[in-house]
Amino acid sequence: MATGGYVGKILYVNLTDGRTEEIPTEQYEQWGGGHGMASALFWDRVADKTIDGFHPDNLVTLMTSPFSGTLVPSASGRTEVTGIGVQAYPIAWYTRSNMGGRFSGELKYAGFDGIAVQGRAEKPVWINIVNNKVTIEDASGIWGMDTHASQERIWELVGGADTNAGDWQALSTGRDSGRTTQRPAVVAIGPAGENLNRNALLLHDAGNAAAQGGFGAVFGSKNLKAISVIGTGSVPVADPALLMDLRLFLQEDYAYDVDDPILESPVPDMNFYGIITRHPGASPVLWQGAGHPNRPQGCLGCFRACRRRWNNGIANGDACAESCYWMASTDQDDRMAATHLLDQMGLNHYDVKNHDYLVALYKMGILGPGKQIESNLPYEKYDKLEFIQAYTSAIANREDIGADLADGIARAAVKWGRYDEDTTSGLLKLPNWGFSEHYDPRVEVEWSYGSILGDRDINEHGVNTHVHWMPTVQGMFGMAPLVSAEELVTQISNATGLPPEGWDYSEEGIYADPKIAAVAWHRHYSRFWIQSMSMCDTAWPNLVRYAGPDNVGATPTVEPQFYKAVTGKDLSYEESLELGRKIWNLDRAIWILQGRHRDLEVHANYVYEVPTSAPYPLPVKENGEWTYSTCLGRTLDREKWEAVKTRFYELEGWDAATGWPTRATLAAMGLEQVADELAAAGKLGAEA
Amino acid sequence: MGDIEKTVAGEATEGGLSRRQFITGVGGLGVGAVIGGLFVNGFALADDVLAIPASGGYLLIDQKKCAGCQSCMLACSLVHYGRENTALSRIQVTQNPFGKFPDDMVLDQCRQCPYPSCVDACPTGAMHADPETGARMVDEGKCVGCERCVNACPFTPSRVQWNHEDKHAQKCDLCLESPYWSRDGGPDGTRACEAVCPMKAITFTKEIPIQSDAGYEVNLRNSHWGHLGYPTDNAGRVVSTGSTGSAASASH
Numbered sequence: 001m002a003t004g005g006y007v008g009k010i011l012y013v014n015l016t017d018g019r020t021e022e023i024p025t026e027q028y029e030q031w032g033g034g035h036g037m038a039s040a041l042f043w044d045r046v047a048d049k050t051i052d053g054f055h056p057d058n059l060v061t062l063m064t065s066p067f068s069g070t071l072v073p074s075a076s077g078r079t080e081v082t083g084i085g086v087q088a089y090p091i092a093w094y095t096r097s098n099m100g101g102r103f104s105g106e107l108k109y110a111g112f113d114g115i116a117v118q119g120r121a122e123k124p125v126w127i128n129i130v131n132n133k134v135t136i137e138d139a140s141g142i143w144g145m146d147t148h149a150s151q152e153r154i155w156e157l158v159g160g161a162d163t164n165a166g167d168w169q170a171l172s173t174g175r176d177s178g179r180t181t182q183r184p185a186v187v188a189i190g191p192a193g194e195n196l197n198r199n200a201l202l203l204h205d206a207g208n209a210a211a212q213g214g215f216g217a218v219f220g221s222k223n224l225k226a227i228s229v230i231g232t233g234s235v236p237v238a239d240p241a242l243l244m245d246l247r248l249f250l251q252e253d254y255a256y257d258v259d260d261p262i263l264e265s266p267v268p269d270m271n272f273y274g275i276i277t278r279h280p281g282a283s284p285v286l287w288q289g290a291g292h293p294n295r296p297q298g299c300l301g302c303f304r305a306c307r308r309r310w311n312n313g314i315a316n317g318d319a320c321a322e323s324c325y326w327m328a329s330t331d332q333d334d335r336m337a338a339t340h341l342l343d344q345m346g347l348n349h350y351d352v353k354n355h356d357y358l359v360a361l362y363k364m365g366i367l368g369p370g371k372q373i374e375s376n377l378p379y380e381k382y383d384k385l386e387f388i389q390a391y392t393s394a395i396a397n398r399e400d401i402g403a404d405l406a407d408g409i410a411r412a413a414v415k416w417g418r419y420d421e422d423t424t425s426g427l428l429k430l431p432n433w434g435f436s437e438h439y440d441p442r443v444e445v446e447w448s449y450g451s452i453l454g455d456r457d458i459n460e461h462g463v464n465t466h467v468h469w470m471p472t473v474q475g476m477f478g479m480a481p482l483v484s485a486e487e488l489v490t491q492i493s494n495a496t497g498l499p500p501e502g503w504d505y506s507e508e509g510i511y512a513d514p515k516i517a518a519v520a521w522h523r524h525y526s527r528f529w530i531q532s533m534s535m536c537d538t539a540w541p542n543l544v545r546y547a548g549p550d551n552v553g554a555t556p557t558v559e560p561q562f563y564k565a566v567t568g569k570d571l572s573y574e575e576s577l578e579l580g581r582k583i584w585n586l587d588r589a590i591w592i593l594q595g596r597h598r599d600l601e602v603h604a605n606y607v608y609e610v611p612t613s614a615p616y617p618l619p620v621k622e623n624g625e626w627t628y629s630t631c632l633g634r635t636l637d638r639e640k641w642e643a644v645k646t647r648f649y650e651l652e653g654w655d656a657a658t659g660w661p662t663r664a665t666l667a668a669m670g671l672e673q674v675a676d677e678l679a680a681a682g683k684l685g686a687e688a
Numbered sequence: 689m690g691d692i693e694k695t696v697a698g699e700a701t702e703g704g705l706s707r708r709q710f711i712t713g714v715g716g717l718g719v720g721a722v723i724g725g726l727f728v729n730g731f732a733l734a735d736d737v738l739a740i741p742a743s744g745g746y747l748l749i750d751q752k753k754c755a756g757c758q759s760c761m762l763a764c765s766l767v768h769y770g771r772e773n774t775a776l777s778r779i780q781v782t783q784n785p786f787g788k789f790p791d792d793m794v795l796d797q798c799r800q801c802p803y804p805s806c807v808d809a810c811p812t813g814a815m816h817a818d819p820e821t822g823a824r825m826v827d828e829g830k831c832v833g834c835e836r837c838v839n840a841c842p843f844t845p846s847r848v849q850w851n852h853e854d855k856h857a858q859k860c861d862l863c864l865e866s867p868y869w870s871r872d873g874g875p876d877g878t879r880a881c882e883a884v885c886p887m888k889a890i891t892f893t894k895e896i897p898i899q900s901d902a903g904y905e906v907n908l909r910n911s912h913w914g915h916l917g918y919p920t921d922n923a924g925r926v927v928s929t930g931s932t933g934s935a936a937s938a939s940h
Binding site for chain 1: 755769
């Protein structure tokens with residue numbers, strides 16, 4: 001009996017020879033879905049893992065999970081993207097990104113559990129998937145179009161003139177070919193990807209972006225403009241009644257009640273408080289509805305609908321940090337226009353947002369017309385729409401300073417001879433792998449340790465929402481934290497199975513064994529549930545409940561329940577962490593083949609040398625008491641970090657001298673072949 | 689809705705129906721355009737008139753509250769067929785991700801027409817009004833796949849679908865026959881789309897709504913909704929909370 005949730009095949013497309021292949025999902029089912037399957041596919045199909053991300057042999061995957069296209073809450077619409085990236089510095093690691101929307105569901109309805117693309121087309125193409133029919137189409141008519149226009153054009157090409165009529169359309173001839181009212185789900189690159197910008201993204205619908213890693217440029221290097229999918233098939237569910245009942249239970253007990261909320265923002269029209277309440281449309285954190293009639297907008301099957309769709313159609317679906325792309329202006333309309341342009345150009349805000357660094361250099365007299373770093377952008381108009389539009393377009397088109405910034409801010413700073421100085425002083429905060437600082441690496445270490453030990457900024461908010469944002473947001477509104485620090489860490493401890501000290505961010509706590517175990521847990525949990533089972537970072541894990549009869553979160557009870565309901569298989573919470581650890585180790589092996597060594601796992605200098613100077617709330621245990629600290633005046637200690645690394649490696653079963661997994665560790669997880677390949681490269685960890 | 693009183697127990701007709709009282713005031717598209725909560729009991733019919741009881745209830749959707757998550761569609765196919773397939777959902781949501789609120793989305797639920805063209809069109813009686821609840825639904829065993837019902841629906845997209853996997857017509861039965869969940873469906877039970885909607889944008893009434901041909905419109909947005917920065921007026925034009933919106937809050 002086939003496992004529920006899967007539709008049975010993964011589509012492989014080779015753009016060099018136009019060959020397509022259907023890989024039985026069963027061959028990779030042990031990896032769960034999403035990232036796990038993607039890494040296993042990559043391992044099998046990319047012989048030389050040291051190739052550059054622009055190399056035709058690079059394998060890009062867009063993977064679903066068994067939960068995609070189903071009613072598992074906030075797990076239905078996301079798509080995991082993997083491959084060798086081009087963004088990270090100094091080595092562009094094998095990496096991952098992820099996007100929301102409806103692409104993964106539609107891919108399942110078309111009959112595929114994922115897509116893997118390799119090779120390079122001679123001329124621009126797009127991949128057209130209509131149920132089981134896959135064709136590689138000429139993209140010459142859409143190459144050059146922005147991400148939005150490309151999708152609209154592809155809708156017409158797939159569906160014909162009537163495609164937007166909102167009526168039933170047959171996907172093929174014959175009464176039983178299946179009909180749909182839906183538009184195709186398309187993922188496309190914009191000018192930035194076509195121009196091989198290392199921070200080019202994949203865009204789907206209006207504002208869903210797989211933005212980290214530079215996969216837009218990887219697509220561009222393959223001459224791949226877009227992938228479109230539409231389907232009318234069914235996703236099997238092992239126990240549908242259980243799935244429906246679980247969904248209703250979770251929603252009724254854990255979701256924000258829009259008609260009668262238990263916990264509501266203290267201030268009207270204030271999205272920022274939504275970080276705590278998770279109310280619909282909370283994610284465009286600083287944008288307001290006043291003057292901008294709108295609706296909430298949610299990904300497929302989501303129960304929180306964190307985005308918004310606006311009455312002028314600008315910045316639809318944009319959320320979180322990209323809504324904060326350009327903070328110099330106080331005009332919401334201008335700021336929405338700026339983010340909208342970013343989407344259309346297909347650029348990762350998270351790197352290109354460093355325009356404030358450029359303006360600092362401009363004010364320092366180092367950058368500008370006729371200066372050491374030549375640029376003629378209107379920096380003196382930094383808070384005007386004219387500036388940000390010129391800046392964004394320049395980067396997408398490799399013009400002016402965009403020629404340097406097309407390789408990302410880290411490489412640009414290197415080229416300008418400023419990288420060492422500015423990442424030491426903290427003028428340019430790139431704590432790990434050239435990624436911009438997301439949360440303070442000097443204190444919020446589950447983030448900074450996890451990021452440097454991995455391939456990118458982790459961008460996993462499950463712990464961060466509670467340990468940092470809850471006390472911070474409460475404080476912003478002049479209120480005490482919703483729960484005491486001791487209660488908070490107790491709940492997180494119960495939900496994760498780790499001791500409360502794992503959530504101690506004090507000067508001692510961040511170097512202690514419970515913290516190291518917590519960092520490892522976070523890698524394993526996320527690799528499986530978030531990145532392989534496509535559960536959304538803004539809803540999962542559910543560690544603490546603030547609005548309800550108690551503070552108990554739904555994690556770790558419900559995840560295995562949903563897994564059982566959809567797949568029919570039993571998977572305990574402990575087993576899920578083991579599978580996450582296995583996937584994490586496979587990724588680790590790829591990075592090691594790419595050149596990873598413990599000596600590289602060192603943060604930028606400012607992390608160790610510049611003390612924190614702004615309040616950064618986190619729970620700490622000091623003198624035996626739990627409180628929330630502002631964590632001022634803190635840096636990471638270099639030697640203590642080295643000691644943490646050693647103990648982390650030991651915990652993971654890796655050689656402490658190098659950070660490389662040992663054969664024993666890999667063999668115990670069934671990864672003997674991985675050990676063989678590491679050994680052949682002279683990179684297998686020595687046994688203790 | 690006023691009680692349907694049986695006056696005469698007549699002979700069964702092709703659709704398995706007997707003569708009985710029915711709602712007056714049928715509009716051009718079969719929708720009760722002139723009725724708003726005030727019901728006139730039917731009158732005795734001539735022997736050769738086919739009478740169809742009114743539906744036991746109607747789904748109302750606040751289009752402006754909808755987040756486009758399609759959970760309703762996922763729930764519909766799941767509780768009816770035990771699998772997930774938006775093409776097999778009896779409620780459809782179509783949207784333009786690049787569109788302008790509120791014209792970016794259309795909600796297409798069956799309106800349980802007082803005079804159901806789909807029932808009238810069916811040559812076998814497969815499409816019928818359930819005698820107990822009035823739900824317009826398909827007796828799948830009798831469906832011969834002629835698709836006259838699909839074509840007869842006066843709305844676009846047709847609220848009757850061709851189920852291409854199980855090979856029969858299907859339409860919203862108000863979850864009367866929804867085996868795959870633990871709640872009872874039907875007008876006196878729970879409807880899956882209504883229960884699952886995370887925005888509580890779907891509600892149910894036993895009284896036929898005041899209507900135009902545009903749809904069963906309803907405003908379900910209360911002050912808590914407005915508190916989040918959404919419009920609560922019927923037209924969806926006015927967000928009355930917070931600042932004017934021209935000055936965002938200070939950067940954090």
